[in-house]
Amino acid sequence: MFGEKALDLIREVHRTREGSLGPYNEDGVRQVLEEMQVLYEANQQDVAQLVQNDSDQTSLTAVQIRHDSLQRNKRCLLAYLYNRLQKIRALRWEFGSVLPTDVRGNMSPKEIEWFTKYNRALANYMRSLGNGGLDLTQDLHPPQNVHIEVRCVEDKGELELDDGSKILLKKNSLHYLPRSQCEHLIRQGVLKHVT
Amino acid sequence: MDLLCPPGGGMKQNYLSIDDIMMSSEKIPSTFLVSVKTLGYLDPSTNKKDIEVGSKLDLPLWLALSLAHPRKKFVTVELTKPYKATYREILKADAGVVNLYKLCPYYYALGQQQLSLNHAEGILVARSLILAFSDRFRRIMDLSGNAIGGDNSSLIQQFDEVERRLFALGQKSLQSFQRWEVGESRTLRTSELVSRHRKRKREAVD
Incomplete structure (x- = not known):
């Protein structure tokens, strides 16, 4: 057929x-x-x-x-x-x-x-959007805190934050980061949100 | 997913729906009222050049709907087996235990589509579909809203595609309610697409 x-x-x-x-x-x-x-x-x-x-x-x-x-x-x-x-x-x-x-x-x-x-x-x-743009892929759920605690799931090298400081993303290391900086990485499975 | 647009509705409403395309490929037993030149090779049971008047052929629903249209009347169609009196009796007795998926993965939708083909039994089929659905619906809702963690695969196997969709939807809302109860809904999580992608990759590595 x-x-x-x-x-x-x-x-x-x-x-x-x-x-x-x-x-x-x-x-x-x-x-x-x-x-x-x-x-x-x-x-x-x-x-x-x-x-x-x-x-x-x-x-x-x-x-x-x-x-x-x-x-x-x-x-x-x-x-x-x-x-x-x-x-x-x-x-x-x-x-x-x-x-x-x-x-x-x-x-x-x-x-x-x-x-x-x-x-x-x-x-x-x-x-x-707005003044200087708005990232629509951020904050898909309403944010509760500005900073969140995350654990690194895989070795990803250095991450440079907006304020210029650098942190090393090593497996199983814990970080306290601004939510806006790490939401993408959590969604991509590089970091894990710890509560 | 697109529960609001279940399969059915045909070309006009669901042109791009995968489910509707799958559903409309189900075979309908048809009898030709006219001869068709040169297309004899569509009928695997003969070697003739043309399809002759009266030859029986299982046509996919999309073709049957067009050829059986009252203005054309190229073919007459029969009701497919799972909608005939015997099966209607079984459904009437206890719809809950019937494996609908085995009868047809899109049982309700296909039945609905066949109604437009003006079968004499049309009204009976329509009634049986509604009864069967309302009979089964209660159990599906009950199960999807309360079953946690257990293995339901043997039950889900009996659901037709629309019922499966309903069940999955209920399960999902149950899970997110539970996450909310323990205060986990605020936690950011890896997106489902990404984690599924990773799982597949891991399988490939193993």
């Missing part, structure tokens, strides 16, 4: 909806596009015949089936790309503007381009 290849793409998204981004299936997308090309050409041929010979309507059903299949394939492809973009957008808010290399490796060149553009648009928007 037509549309099976496209459904495979959708199944892939469905399988990985809980996890992180799966690899971009370039081969699958190409195969769907090829199927669509074949369907389209067959339809063009049949329609041209229909126009020439009005009395013969028998190929109309086939045209209809191919047309529906084309629409279906288009829908699957769009949904595949759209749902990936949704996930990539969520990644921007969770991982920050720099994605881990293995996530990046799962993206197509066009998706990387989209991510860069999204990054830029978001940065521009955040800069335009």
